[in-house]
Amino acid sequence: MNLKDIHIGQSIRERVLELNISIERICKFMHYNYNESEIEEMYNSKSIDCDLLLRWSKLLEYDFFRLYVEHLILYSPMPKNSSVHTSNFSTKRNLAFRKNIYTKEIKDFIINKIKSGSMTHSEVTATYNIPKTTVCRWIVKS
Known part of the structure; x- marks a missing residue:
């Protein structure tokens, strides 16, 4: 899956095919507001x-x-140190939020980039701003 260029319709179609859901069920769930062509x-x-x-x-x-x-x-820049984030409360809250942000899909995406050779550890840390130790831990656990 390409996380940089999201095509949501294609992702929905893939999930429908994966679950083998009929078009009738989809239309019924959508309260008949949509037909097959829509x-x-x-x-x-x-x-x-x-x-x-x-x-x-x-x-x-x-x-x-x-x-x-x-x-x-993955693709948004980290906020730079600004006066908004200088208080201890907001800094601690921001760090707590950032701590567990990596989902399984993101971890798999990064691991695949490294294992396929399309990116190195250093490129991953520079591009996605993920600590090198975190990336290494993911690879060891995979």
């Missing part, structure tokens, strides 16, 4: 409305929003 349009859409994505997440029992969160974790 569902197909959603599969071809790069993005969809949040309410609709929430409905798909419930139907397919998968958090599709996680794809966007993982994108933010």
Whole structure:
């Protein structure tokens, strides 16, 4: 899965095929507001409305929003030291939040990058701002 360029419709289609859910069930779950051609349009859409994505997440029992969160974790720059983050409370809270942000999918993505040779440990730490010790721990555990 390409976390840099998310195509949500394609991800939904893959999950539907994986679970082998019929188009009738999908339309019924969507309260008959959509027909087969509209569902197909959603599969071809790069993005969809949040309410609709929430409905798909419930139907397919998968958090599709996680794809966007993982994108933010991997591709958003870390905030620089600013006056907003100088108090002890906000710094501690920010560190606590950042501590357990790596999902299994992100870990697998990074490990695959290293094992395939497309990136080195140093490139991963520089590109994604993940500590080298953390990456090494993931590789040892994999």
